[in-house]
Amino acid sequence: MTTPPPPSLSFLPSLEVRGLAYAYPDGHQALFGVDLTVERGERVALLGPNGAGKTTLVLHLNGILTAGAGTVAVAGLPVGPANLAEIRRRVGIVFQDPDDQLFMPTVREDVAFGPAAAGLRGAELDAVVRRALERVGMAAYADRPPHHLSFGQRRRVAVATVLAMEPEILVLDEPSSNLDPASRRELADVLRSLNVTVLMVTHDLPYAMELCPRSVILSEGVIAADAPTGELLADEELMRRHRLELPFGFDPTARPTRNPGGH
Ligand SMILES: Nc1ncnc2c1ncn2[C@@H]1O[C@H](COP(=O)(O)OP(=O)(O)OP(=O)(O)O)[C@@H](O)[C@H]1O
Numbered sequence: 001m002t003t004p005p006p007p008s009l010s011f012l013p014s015l016e017v018r019g020l021a022y023a024y025p026d027g028h029q030a031l032f033g034v035d036l037t038v039e040r041g042e043r044v045a046l047l048g049p050n051g052a053g054k055t056t057l058v059l060h061l062n063g064i065l066t067a068g069a070g071t072v073a074v075a076g077l078p079v080g081p082a083n084l085a086e087i088r089r090r091v092g093i094v095f096q097d098p099d100d101q102l103f104m105p106t107v108r109e110d111v112a113f114g115p116a117a118a119g120l121r122g123a124e125l126d127a128v129v130r131r132a133l134e135r136v137g138m139a140a141y142a143d144r145p146p147h148h149l150s151f152g153q154r155r156r157v158a159v160a161t162v163l164a165m166e167p168e169i170l171v172l173d174e175p176s177s178n179l180d181p182a183s184r185r186e187l188a189d190v191l192r193s194l195n196v197t198v199l200m201v202t203h204d205l206p207y208a209m210e211l212c213p214r215s216v217i218l219s220e221g222v223i224a225a226d227a228p229t230g231e232l233l234a235d236e237e238l239m240r241r242h243r244l245e246l247p248f249g250f251d252p253t254a255r256p257t258r259n260p261g262g263h
Pocket residue numbers: 024025026028029030048049050051052053054055056057
């Protein structure tokens with residue numbers, strides 16, 4: 001599972017969503033024909049107001065929800081019942097609430113869970129777990145129960161559980177929410193250091209600016225804009241129309257400083 005994808009597939013987009021529409025069983029339609037392509041190695045922010053359909057879209061990317069109409073493909077492999085195991089290996093979703101994905105007695109077992117299910121054992125499994133925890137700065141916590149960790153630490157472990165699978169695409173739903181400023185910055189450093197395709201749902205527009213060269217706005221179940229993040233955030237009329245507001249004093253046209261204030 002640490003084998004790189006066959007070279008013949010590497011030109012395919014990491015994610016290709018075509019005409020995706022979905023109505024919840026109660027009849028509420030959340031997606032109305034979403035088209036989105038994310039090329040391998042891109043980092044894309046998925047922005048949009050509450051209720052826009054962002055989480056609904058994310059839940060389609062590994063087949064938790066199944067398209068009412070349209071298609072999703074991950075590195076060319078269609079998301080569907082026949083491929084779910086492989087799709088779930090390729091698409092690493094970090095949910096907004098880490099408690100939705102940490103359920104084992106120790107951090108180590110949580111991170112080992114996916115790779116073990118995929119057949120890794122012994123020293124090879126140990127090495128994968130150690131490396132994933134090192135990548136998020138949590139190696140020292142391997143033997144702790146996840147529920148004894150702080151929220152920010154659990155978020156990092158949740159990222160490690162997904163990285164251990166070497167996903168084609170890392171999908172994060174609100175990764176910076178409920179993090180203190182230092183944890184928020186440390187997670188940004190982790191994400192920036194990864195050589196993986198990223199789709200990041202966020203209301204934290206400076207975070208999008210810092211991490212994602214490209215942003216898309218999902219609004220009322222369709223992609224309403226797709227542009228370089230700086231351009232998109234600087235378009236006041238577009239931002240207003242989609243209920244997006246920059247924090248006070250944040251200037252998207254200013255040159256990015258990685259560590260404002262020298263911290
Ligand atoms: N289980 C459900 N049953 C019925 N409708 C739902 C369900 N889950 C979400 N919805 C509706 O679908 C729409 C999209 O919801 P979704 O959770 O995808 O929005 P979101 O963009 O992730 O919002 P937020 O920024 O608040 O997380 C909303 O109108 C919501 O009320």
